[in-house]
Amino acid sequence: MTPLSPAEGPRWVAGMMPLAGVDPLAGAGSLGVPSVYWERPVAREAVAGWGEAGVLEAHAPGELPAVLGALGQDSVRWLDAASPLLPGPWFGGMRFSPTEPVDGAWRSHGLARWTLPEVLVWRDGSALAVAVFALEVPGAEDVVRSRLERVRASFPQAYRHPVGEPVALRTASSRPDFEALVDRAVEAIGAGQLHKVVLARALDAEGPAPFDVVDVLARLREQNPRCATFLFRAPDGTGFLGATPETLCRVDGRRLETEALAGSAAPGGAEALDASDKDRREHDAVVRYILQALTPVAASVSADAQPSVLALKNVVHLRTGIRAELAEGVDTARVVTALHPTPAVGGTPRERALSFLVEHESLDRGWYAGPVGWVGPGRAHLVVALRSALVRGAKARLFVGAGIVAGSSAESEWRETEMKSLAMLRALGGR
Numbered sequence: 001m002t003p004l005s006p007a008e009g010p011r012w013v014a015g016m017m018p019l020a021g022v023d024p025l026a027g028a029g030s031l032g033v034p035s036v037y038w039e040r041p042v043a044r045e046a047v048a049g050w051g052e053a054g055v056l057e058a059h060a061p062g063e064l065p066a067v068l069g070a071l072g073q074d075s076v077r078w079l080d081a082a083s084p085l086l087p088g089p090w091f092g093g094m095r096f097s098p099t100e101p102v103d104g105a106w107r108s109h110g111l112a113r114w115t116l117p118e119v120l121v122w123r124d125g126s127a128l129a130v131a132v133f134a135l136e137v138p139g140a141e142d143v144v145r146s147r148l149e150r151v152r153a154s155f156p157q158a159y160r161h162p163v164g165e166p167v168a169l170r171t172a173s174s175r176p177d178f179e180a181l182v183d184r185a186v187e188a189i190g191a192g193q194l195h196k197v198v199l200a201r202a203l204d205a206e207g208p209a210p211f212d213v214v215d216v217l218a219r220l221r222e223q224n225p226r227c228a229t230f231l232f233r234a235p236d237g238t239g240f241l242g243a244t245p246e247t248l249c250r251v252d253g254r255r256l257e258t259e260a261l262a263g264s265a266a267p268g269g270a271e272a273l274d275a276s277d278k279d280r281r282e283h284d285a286v287v288r289y290i291l292q293a294l295t296p297v298a299a300s301v302s303a304d305a306q307p308s309v310l311a312l313k314n315v316v317h318l319r320t321g322i323r324a325e326l327a328e329g330v331d332t333a334r335v336v337t338a339l340h341p342t343p344a345v346g347g348t349p350r351e352r353a354l355s356f357l358v359e360h361e362s363l364d365r366g367w368y369a370g371p372v373g374w375v376g377p378g379r380a381h382l383v384v385a386l387r388s389a390l391v392r393g394a395k396a397r398l399f400v401g402a403g404i405v406a407g408s409s410a411e412s413e414w415r416e417t418e419m420k421s422l423a424m425l426r427a428l429g430g431r
Helices: 024-031 061-071 140-154 175-190 213-223 270-275 277-294 332-339 350-360 410-427
Strands: 012-019 036-040 045-050 054-058 076-078 090-094 112-116 119-124 127-135 170-172 196-206 228-233 239-244 247-252 255-265 298-303 308-311 316-326 371-376 379-384 388-392 395-404
Touching: 012 140, 024 036, 024 045, 024 119, 024 140, 024 213, 036 090, 054 061, 054 090, 061 112, 061 332, 061 371, 090 228, 119 140, 127 140, 175 196, 175 350, 175 395, 175 410, 196 350, 196 410, 213 228, 213 239, 213 410, 228 371, 239 410, 247 332, 247 371, 255 270, 255 277, 255 395, 255 410, 270 277, 270 308, 270 316, 277 298, 277 316, 277 332, 332 379, 395 410
Parallel strands: 012 076
Antiparallel strands: 012 127, 036 045, 036 228, 045 119, 054 112, 090 112, 090 371, 119 127, 170 196, 196 395, 228 239, 239 388, 247 255, 247 379, 255 316, 298 316, 308 316, 371 379, 388 395
C-alpha cells in the first residue's frame, strides 16, 4: 500500500463501544487467533486485533521514514470520539537490518509491515472496549456499526484459555559455532577494532503438533509480567511473538521515554551484576550512545544517575531510564532512525559492529532485535524484539543474543544465551 499523504484525508472510518469482559485475549474464543497482540501486564495495558483493514509496507530501506511517518498521520474518521487510552491503531515492526535481503522464513513479514486491524479489543482502565475499522467507502459506517454489534454480542464475558500440558520439544543449535564466533569477536575487540558487539544465535525447536499461538501468548504474559508480550501474525499464519523487557521508545507528543538495558546475570545474581566491571562497561556504553543519539532530536535529555537492577524470571539486567523532551517537529520516524540499533543489540562503534555482524554472524535476524509495537497520531510505543521466536505450524526458530566486550568468555556467553532462551522454550510448552 502506498504511504498516506496528509492531503488525502481519512482513509478509514471507525467506531467503538464498551465490552463486557476483562481480557482481550478472550476474543480468541469467538474471533479466532489474533493477528496482533500487545500486552504490558504491570501497566494493565493489553490489546488484541483481528483481520487487516489496512496494511502499510516498506519494500526498500529508503521507504522506511515515509512509512513510519504515515503511521503517525490522522487517517481515521471516528463516528464518535476515540478513547485517549486506545493504543495504536497501527501495529507491526521492521527488520533489524533493513539493508539485508528479505528471504526464506521472513518473507511473510518483509522489511517492514504495519497493519490496522479490522477489530481491536483493548483494556480501557478496568474494563474492555472494542474498535472496528473499515475503508472509507460508501456504506462503511453501516459496516462498522454492524460489526461492533456482532463483536459485542459474541465476546465472552468470562474466558480463560486452557493452557496445554508441557511437551517434549526437539531442539537444535550449534554451540561450537557460537563459541567460535565469540572468540572471533573478543579478538577483534582486543585488536582495537571494536569496543562491543552483540552476537545472536538461533535455536530451532519442533513440537509434536502445531503450536497453539494463543497458548504460547497465554504462557508468555503469565510468565513474564515485567515484559511487553507481542504477536505479529502474517496472512500465511507465520507468527513472530515474544516477551521483551526493553523499550526502544515511548512517545507521547513531545515526551519521550527510553532505556538502556545491558549487562546480564542469572536470577539471584543482582549484587554480583552491579559489581561486575565487565557488565558495567557494557551498560555504560549503551547509556552514552543513547544520550548522544538523542542530542540532535531533543530539546533536553536526562537519565537516571545510577543503573537499577531489573529482575526477570530467568535473568537479571542493569537498567537506566532515560527521558527527553523532543524538539519541535520531531516524529517517531526520526526517533527510531536516531536510536536503532542501540549498542544493546548492535555494538560500538555502531557501523563497525554492524559490519562485523554482516561479515561473521551468518544469521538472518529478520525482525529479531528490530523495533516492533504500535504507532498512532502523536503517540507510539516501540520495543526491541528480544526473547522472541518465529513460529509456523509445529516449528519455531528462537533468537537470543549476548553482548561481547573485553573480558567476555565463550563459555559464559553461551550460558547467558541458554538462560535467555528459557522464556520462549517454556512459553512453547517445553518441559
